Amino acid sequence: MKPRIDTEKPHTARIYDYYLGGKDNFAADRRTAERAMQSWPAVRTAVRENRAFLGRAVRFLVAEAGIRQFLDIGTGLPSANNVHEVAQGLVPSCRVVYVDNDPIVLAHARALLTSTPEGKTAYIHADLREPEKILSDPVTKATLDFSQPIALMLVAVLHFVPDSDGPRRIVDTLLDALPSGSYLAASHVTPEHDPVGVGGLERTYQASGLPAQARVADDFAELAFRGLDMVEPGLVLVSEWRPAAGGVRPPASEVNWYGAIARKP
Numbered sequence: 001m002k003p004r005i006d007t008e009k010p011h012t013a014r015i016y017d018y019y020l021g022g023k024d025n026f027a028a029d030r031r032t033a034e035r036a037m038q039s040w041p042a043v044r045t046a047v048r049e050n051r052a053f054l055g056r057a058v059r060f061l062v063a064e065a066g067i068r069q070f071l072d073i074g075t076g077l078p079s080a081n082n083v084h085e086v087a088q089g090l091v092p093s094c095r096v097v098y099v100d101n102d103p104i105v106l107a108h109a110r111a112l113l114t115s116t117p118e119g120k121t122a123y124i125h126a127d128l129r130e131p132e133k134i135l136s137d138p139v140t141k142a143t144l145d146f147s148q149p150i151a152l153m154l155v156a157v158l159h160f161v162p163d164s165d166g167p168r169r170i171v172d173t174l175l176d177a178l179p180s181g182s183y184l185a186a187s188h189v190t191p192e193h194d195p196v197g198v199g200g201l202e203r204t205y206q207a208s209g210l211p212a213q214a215r216v217a218d219d220f221a222e223l224a225f226r227g228l229d230m231v232e233p234g235l236v237l238v239s240e241w242r243p244a245a246g247g248v249r250p251p252a253s254e255v256n257w258y259g260a261i262a263r264k265p
């Protein structure tokens, strides 16, 4: 049975789509987003910077790290520069498994299944908090070769897993399944540069029934990257992770979002 799309309750994928200027959102999502923007007015700048980080991360992983397989959890609604589009644009044989737990992403998943003939893309409706199910899903097993390096993408999703859900165990379970030479790319909202604004957004999400927990750099590093070899420039604002030359970068108090990539030794 297909999971039901509830338009009365806000969902993070649809709120994010609204921030990005997309059309796959409903009044409840827009209300929560507008309330959140009262606390953190530059959140649209921040999500664009996060999305740009995602693109640069995939390019780095394919072009410099030699990665050909991706497990992208917390995919979001199809948008510009989806992981497979960037990856297969560089190497057409790249394979991607997309995972999200939002029924609306499932409804739009067709747009993620436009693989090149040489590569493969697949979509699973599943929850990050149940990593074993993601790993043992027949679609995952049929698409990814776990004897070869895989990039695990946890981009803008770990802040929806509060400490009470045991995020460290989740990350460990996923990383344990990957061979040496695999990578983790992750990004995460932080309260460090605008505690009042980001705290307000966090409370707005929580009041709408959405789990949200911003984390400081040390906590994000400990949660996601412990035991991995950090790629230069390390854990930095997403806007500062190997930025394109020449662009003007927004201040930290607008971005409020860290990103990093690391290699499993």
Ligand SMILES: C[S@@+](CC[C@H](N)C(=O)[O-])C[C@H]1O[C@@H](n2cnc3c(N)ncnc32)[C@H](O)[C@@H]1O
Pocket: 012, 013, 016, 050, 051, 054, 073, 074, 075, 076, 077, 099, 100, 101, 102, 105, 126, 127, 128, 129, 154, 155, 156, 157, 160
């Ligand atoms: C902010 S969007 C990020 C989209 C994309 N990764 C990016 O960075 O542009 C977060 C996505 O994570 C999904 N998500 C949140 N909690 C999740 C969970 N527990 N399991 C799977 N997906 C989840 C949401 O539905 C949403 O699509």
